Amino acid sequence: MQQLLDEILDEVRPLIGQGKVASYIPALAGVPANQLGIAVYSNEGQLYCAGDGRTPFSIQSISKVFSLVQAIQHSGEDIWQRLGHEPSGQPFNSLVQLEFERGVPRNPFINAGALVICDINQSRFAAPALSMRDFARRLSGNHYLVADEVVARSEYQHRARNAAAAYLMQSFGNFHNDVEAVLRSYFHHCALRMNCVDLALAFSFLANDGVSPHSGETVLSARQTKQVNALMATSGLYDEAGNFAYRVGLPGKSGVGGGIVAVVPGRFTVCVWSPELNESGNSVAGMAALEKLSERIDWSIF
Amino acid sequence: MQQLLDEILDEVRPLIGQGKVASYIPALAGVPANQLGIAVYSNEGQLYCAGDGRTPFSIQSISKVFSLVQAIQHSGEDIWQRLGHEPSGQPFNSLVQLEFERGVPRNPFINAGALVICDINQSRFAAPALSMRDFARRLSGNHYLVADEVVARSEYQHRARNAAAAYLMQSFGNFHNDVEAVLRSYFHHCALRMNCVDLALAFSFLANDGVSPHSGETVLSARQTKQVNALMATSGLYDEAGNFAYRVGLPGKSGVGGGIVAVVPGRFTVCVWSPELNESGNSVAGMAALEKLSERIDWSIF
Amino acid sequence: MQQLLDEILDEVRPLIGQGKVASYIPALAGVPANQLGIAVYSNEGQLYCAGDGRTPFSIQSISKVFSLVQAIQHSGEDIWQRLGHEPSGQPFNSLVQLEFERGVPRNPFINAGALVICDINQSRFAAPALSMRDFARRLSGNHYLVADEVVARSEYQHRARNAAAAYLMQSFGNFHNDVEAVLRSYFHHCALRMNCVDLALAFSFLANDGVSPHSGETVLSARQTKQVNALMATSGLYDEAGNFAYRVGLPGKSGVGGGIVAVVPGRFTVCVWSPELNESGNSVAGMAALEKLSERIDWSIF
Amino acid sequence: MQQLLDEILDEVRPLIGQGKVASYIPALAGVPANQLGIAVYSNEGQLYCAGDGRTPFSIQSISKVFSLVQAIQHSGEDIWQRLGHEPSGQPFNSLVQLEFERGVPRNPFINAGALVICDINQSRFAAPALSMRDFARRLSGNHYLVADEVVARSEYQHRARNAAAAYLMQSFGNFHNDVEAVLRSYFHHCALRMNCVDLALAFSFLANDGVSPHSGETVLSARQTKQVNALMATSGLYDEAGNFAYRVGLPGKSGVGGGIVAVVPGRFTVCVWSPELNESGNSVAGMAALEKLSERIDWSIF
Structure with missing residues (x-):
């Protein structure tokens, strides 16, 4: 997995330069564009991290x-x-x-x-x-x-x-x-600042029927968990939810800080981050990284 | 499974009378409202059918x-x-x-x-x-x-x-x-007429990576199959796609003839039919039956 | 009046080149752009005509x-x-x-x-x-x-x-x-073809309480006439009716053939024509000519 | 004129009861519904007033x-x-x-x-x-x-x-x-409070080429005056401007306090008031009174 994450970041890094960092407020516009990080957390507690996966960003x-x-x-x-x-x-x-x-x-x-x-x-x-x-x-x-x-x-x-x-x-x-x-x-x-590792851990209860794998806390019931995942799958990526389902096939949620979190129910939580956005407000390199990851290890829920 | 299907039909049958049969053309308005059928087809080739699952209807x-x-x-x-x-x-x-x-x-x-x-x-x-x-x-x-x-x-x-x-x-x-x-x-x-069994078999390639379990025909590639399922998950139930994901959690497609087909990737295909529709044009009893089925045997993809 | 019309045409002729001839069908796109005509008809039966006022065009x-x-x-x-x-x-x-x-x-x-x-x-x-x-x-x-x-x-x-x-x-x-x-x-x-003189005469009943000054025919009652004029004043120039009221101050009706007819209640009917249109589909030179005419001889109904 | 105004108020008074006093704020909802007043002011300085024409109301x-x-x-x-x-x-x-x-x-x-x-x-x-x-x-x-x-x-x-x-x-x-x-x-x-007489006098410059007949003050140029009248004619009565032009044929402006002011260019200014409104937010009795007045003495500008 660690090697796969490194490879994928290398493959998508050339996309940096094709998007635009969010600029509606000066404090976000100043974020350096060439950052790229990823973290994957398994329900069994394994954590993988690559690139700038430990650099905090605005979760938006x-x-x-x-x-x-x-x-x-x-x-x-x-x-x-x-x-x-x-x-x-x-x-x-x-x-x-x-x-x-x-x-x-x-x-x-x-x-x-x-x-x-x-x-x-x-x-x-x-x-x-x-x-x-x-x-x-x-x-x-x-x-x-x-x-x-x-x-x-x-x-x-x-x-x-x-x-x-x-x-x-x-x-x-x-x-x-x-x-x-x-x-x-x-x-x-x-304006909360978190990094990819923080977010992968924070969302991991959604991959684990509502129970946080690392703390054991029951955050939601299993049914409520599925419902939140369903909402992310149909509405989580602004007006690109359909495209995300089509290309990646996972429940996910993005922010204009460049982060995207996605959930592989029963298995993994992943967070990818790169500040440059496409026209819909989603991270260009982040979308590409998740698509590649989904293809390589067959993570799509469909 | 057979027993479960019979039970579920019994549970949702009281809903008949709460919806309205499609009436925008006379030929559909004449369909008797009190019909209810279901068919489930597994990737291993088992077929289960209950109620009016062999009565043909307009697939719309x-x-x-x-x-x-x-x-x-x-x-x-x-x-x-x-x-x-x-x-x-x-x-x-x-x-x-x-x-x-x-x-x-x-x-x-x-x-x-x-x-x-x-x-x-x-x-x-x-x-x-x-x-x-x-x-x-x-x-x-x-x-x-x-x-x-x-x-x-x-x-x-x-x-x-x-x-x-x-x-x-x-x-x-x-x-x-x-x-x-x-x-x-x-x-x-x-205007094509099919019954629940026909539709469960016809859609079964979508539950089986693009290959029809009964004929062996490769209809789509595995990736294309996931994409069609993703489209059904985000847009398959008129303006109730979000509600269907929230309540049932499966890719699906409905018609104003009262049929709904849903796909459990890797496992099953199911078709339910009852002519009375809710305000969004989806079968009232059909939605309820799929929700119960999804809850009982944990079919949600989320 | 004749001299005034000639003067005004001279003043607005330089606008030719600033608009675009309607091009959604080939038959209209071929109309030579540099045409400009006007006709004024008084309730007393005097007719004034200048420029290409006798060249027929598509009234649209x-x-x-x-x-x-x-x-x-x-x-x-x-x-x-x-x-x-x-x-x-x-x-x-x-x-x-x-x-x-x-x-x-x-x-x-x-x-x-x-x-x-x-x-x-x-x-x-x-x-x-x-x-x-x-x-x-x-x-x-x-x-x-x-x-x-x-x-x-x-x-x-x-x-x-x-x-x-x-x-x-x-x-x-x-x-x-x-x-x-x-x-x-x-x-x-x-697709009816008429020239400025035709249109000034045809609309003259609207300036004369519903009675055609040249034929004596009662086309509408006086009240109905006012109502048609009111409709032209609020809706006669596509989405530029407000601008026409603001600049010209007369009931009027335009067509994408480049014609505009306007009514001075109780006094005159005027038709101006030039094929080049502004973004709202109204004749550029025609609008300008009517604005100048309205300013010079105080025709505004407001 | 005085007699005409009295007659018209008598004719439209039975309409009271058919509209609804504005109720989006309590202070307006409490206005007694059965009030009806009118004032006409001529460019020559004659003032006519009938009914509750001297009762102040919220001009809105x-x-x-x-x-x-x-x-x-x-x-x-x-x-x-x-x-x-x-x-x-x-x-x-x-x-x-x-x-x-x-x-x-x-x-x-x-x-x-x-x-x-x-x-x-x-x-x-x-x-x-x-x-x-x-x-x-x-x-x-x-x-x-x-x-x-x-x-x-x-x-x-x-x-x-x-x-x-x-x-x-x-x-x-x-x-x-x-x-x-x-x-x-x-x-x-x-929230300014004025009565029909106040408003007829206040708007009278719009009937008199921009000069107030009673004070002699030049408020606007003649051309600007026409432009303001044109704006009132095309947009002065909420989404009923077309209907007002069609029925009354004058530039006008209404308020949800139940007042309507209208201008007869070159001749008169009129203000009518009755608190009950139609669905578009215009005074029911006020609209009717102006329509009758316009019909009787041929005030329409069209």
Whole structure:
């Protein structure tokens, strides 16, 4: 496995230069483009890591899985009264669909849906940002995880589109807490810094019927675990979920920091990272690495 | 297994009466509502059948898988220059998305995408409707399959919305053959009559890496097979694909005749049928039966 | 007036070269671009003509006024059960709005609305194309008007988008006659050839409370006349109606043949023609000429 | 004239009960429904008033004309770099169109456009709300006009949809000042209380080539005046501008407080008020009264 990971990174490294590092906030635009890392964690506890797999990066939308899992833990099926679980067929930050569907977001992985999940968590937790950070620390076993305050502040300053979505949902009665407060929590989640190893460990309960292989903690029931994986499979890669299923064939979740986590149910968790993105906001080299990995060792669930 | 199927049908039978038989053409509206059947076919060749599993019905949109597989067989990856492989996030017959995306349908399972696939096949086959029928006969091993001419004609008379989609694509240059001719082929495909056993056998190559377990024919490569399953998983159930993944967790394809086929990769193919539909156009009892089956014997791919 | 018209043509002639002649069908694309004509007809019967004001051209969408007036003559207010009288806020051939508003077009001057008007007329007249041609002959006093059969046929061959709109309306139950037959009538209307003088005379009843100043025929009641003018003022120039009101301040109707007719209620009718169009499909030099005319002699109704 | 106004009020009074008083904020919902007033002011200085024509009401969207005129006064044609002058074809508070057109509102009378105008004025005036109030005082000759602070505060509390629009425009770079500050100004404008006489006098410059007949002040140039009237004619009555042109035939502007002002260029200004609204947000009795008035004394500009 270790050799395979090294090989694959060598094969996809030439793709660096074909994408664009996220630039909507200065703090992200400054990330050096030529980084590439990967980590694979097996349900038996073996960990493989290659390239820049131990360099922390901004997890961005990958945080939406942590928030969702927290919401499922305390509210279960009730959350689906506030949002759907269908793929969106629209760019991740479009308001058009949200208006037509009267403020009910399509799924928890588009921004509007993640904001509703944060709104649900805001009603539950005294300090949602800290609560989520501690959850990520426990899941990854890394107790030094912190959010990048500069990134969080910068995202807040560029909050216009997310604020528009939140206010639109509020106008339909589907947002219960103060918009500004929820946005601050949301951007803190996004600004959490983790590396590939952290993320592979943190997501490993999703490959193991809800039980974390390294800590033994039962995070979700087996059925809930399958449901989260199903959501990632149909909606986890912005408007490229279909392409990811077609090319890679695994449940996964990406972020504009360049990370992609994927789950091989019953076997492995993998996280790949490279900051340059394609037009859909997914890591160019990351997508290619996962496709190659899936082909070589037949990881597709299909 | 036989006992399990009988039990499940008994459990979901009370749902009959909660849905509505498709009524957009008289020939379908007349189908008796209280029918319910299931068939399961294993990769080892065991066949289980319960209820009305041997009563033929109109396969409707399930035919879109046959057309797609034919197109992949002769044109491979080239077909993706004419349509996408992303979930649509819109009702299956919406023109809005098609206009915004300039005549390129989102995927082969919405009507517009299936029409493009038929247009591709129309350019290839002298008699596309017969060609597809023969393909279904071979895949199912049932050489008596025929289309219901009354249904095909009636669908053609009510072709307005599909005609609108085809002409819209033609206006964007994404339709090459005569619209009326392709519509006739398309409605013949939809009007094919098959029963649950036929469909379980016909789809079994998708559970077996592309090789039909009963005939030994290699229909698709292993990789192409995974891709078709991925497409069904993200887009196979109209605008309920996310819900099907969430509740059942299998690649599947439904039709407004009330049939749903699902694939358990490496193990089984299953077809369930009951004519009453929910608001998304999927069989009410069929969805419930597959959900129970998936829960009981842990079939979810996630 | 004659001198003013000559001056204005001289002033706007340099704009020729800044637009584009309609090119969606070859028969229109071949029209020489450097033509420019104008005609003004007063309610007292004075006629002024300058430039190429006697060269016939394809009236295209200007025909929509003739069809509408015919429909009002035989069906009055009933027509508004089939379409609206609000501006559309969308390009003239968009299907998006039509689908959202369930097959009821916004107004009689977008293509979908004109098709519904043709459908209404098709139910009334044995030979709608001839009936409309004769109507235009009578209104203009020119008994030699004919449609250009080459243009009509060519438009029919490129009917895809209009066919899509008609079939979409049929799918909502808002189209009663055979789509192909109505499209043939529609394209015959569009292909009628008239010159600026013909059109100024033909529209003059709209400046004169419904009575044609030259023939004495009462075409519409005074109230109906105001209503048609109101419709032209809010919807007559594709998605540039607001700009036309802002710059020119008159009810008007344009066509992609490069003609624009405008009405000064109680006083004049004017028609200007130059084939090059702006991005909204309106004559570049024609718009400019009307703006100058409106400024110089204070014709704005506002 | 006085007698005519009395008659018309008697004729339309039975319509009271058929509409609904605006209820999106409690302060408006409490307005007694059975009020009905009218005022007509001639360019020669005659004032006619009937019914509750001297009872003040919340002018709401009628204030958009005052803001627009202020913006034209200090920025002229430059404002059209920030918004359009086309009718919108969408409900007045829809975000769909705003997103498609990348944050550039269609016209100054939909909410998004009025917010951009307020943003322009916010950059210019130290205290925009006071500045606009003083402008309305001067135009109406009533120096006791004030905004209803309870209404302004209540609207601010229910700002969600307008906030969504403002943030969406900010995300496209088309909003320069603090969103919350501009919203406060905007709601203060809307909460201004005026009666029919105030509004007839305040708008009278629009009937008189830009010069206020009672104060002699030149508010706009003659050409700018025509342009404002053109904007009201194509976009002044929410998504019923076409219907108002069709039925009444005058430039006008309505508000959800139940007021409608209309301009008869060169002759009169009229304001009618009755709180019950139709589905488009326009006064039911007010529309009917203006239609009757327009029919009886032939005021239509068409």
